[in-house]
Amino acid sequence: MADKTLTRMDLAEAVHKEVGLSRNDSADLVESVLRHISDALVRGETVKISSFGTFSVREKAARVGRNPKTGEEVPIHPRRVLTFRSSHLMKDRVAAGNKG
Amino acid sequence: MIRSELIQKIADENPHLYQRDVDRIVSTILDEITDAMANGNRVELRGFGAFSVKKRDPRVGRNPRTGEAVTVEEKHVPFFKTGKLLRDRLNGK
Numbered sequence: 001m002a003d004k005t006l007t008r009m010d011l012a013e014a015v016h017k018e019v020g021l022s023r024n025d026s027a028d029l030v031e032s033v034l035r036h037i038s039d040a041l042v043r044g045e046t047v048k049i050s051s052f053g054t055f056s057v058r059e060k061a062a063r064v065g066r067n068p069k070t071g072e073e074v075p076i077h078p079r080r081v082l083t084f085r086s087s088h089l090m091k092d093r094v095a096a097g098n099k100g
Numbered sequence: 101m102i103r104s105e106l107i108q109k110i111a112d113e114n115p116h117l118y119q120r121d122v123d124r125i126v127s128t129i130l131d132e133i134t135d136a137m138a139n140g141n142r143v144e145l146r147g148f149g150a151f152s153v154k155k156r157d158p159r160v161g162r163n164p165r166t167g168e169a170v171t172v173e174e175k176h177v178p179f180f181k182t183g184k185l186l187r188d189r190l191n192g193k
Contacts, residue, residue: 003140003141003142004141004142005141005142005143005144006132006133006136006141006142006143006144007143007145007146008145008146010132011132011133011143011145014128014129014132015125015128015129018124018125018128019121019124019125019128021125026125029110029114029125029129030129032110032113033126034145034147036106036109036110037101037106037148038148038189040101041186041190042186042189042190045101047101047106048101048102048103049102049106049130050102051130052103052130052133052134053178053180055180057190079190079191080190080191081182081190082182082186082187082190084180086177086178086180089134090134090137091177091178093134093135093137093138094134094137094138094153094176094178095175095176095177096138097137097138097139097140097176098138098140098155098176099176
């Protein structure tokens with residue numbers, strides 16, 4: 001495993017190299033993509049990106065949790081959580097690339 | 101929202117770009133994330149979330165139809181953890 005961490009900067013660099021836009025414009029576009037996906041999710045929409053994966057928002061009901069340290073009961077309020085389901089293409093590529 | 105709608109929204113905000121360029125830009129970003137994971141790397145996008153690879157240990161599975169035991173090899177799967185800012189925004193904070 002290579003074990004490197006990529007950031008927004010690396011994604012912008014890829015856009016800069018691939019499309020030839022300036023690094024600044026490339027960074028803005030990376031930000032736009034993340035913002036549009038986030039905004040749709042906040043509106044409660046499912047975001048389905050073919051050959052990448054699906055982001056969906058799930059409603060979790062209220063339940064009683066417990067502080068694991070003190071054993072004290074604490075109410076957990078109903079909340080919305082985000083789940084990501086990768087596409088078959090992504091699963092296959094990640095499995096193949098990390099084999100052996 | 102689906103991929104083409106995402107591309108349309110970005111094209112609308114960037115009238116100086118051809119739609120096919122926007123298409124390439126979006127694909128480049130998404131492919132870069134998949135490639136990183138295929139190479140065993142993680143992608144950390146502060147405020148949005150982090151993509152990483154999780155290892156699944158080998159196990160003995162069962163053919164659900166015949167009940168026969170089959171070995172399932174070790175494998176690596178993509179994983180996404182939501183960032184704090186997005187998690188808070190989802191809950192109206």
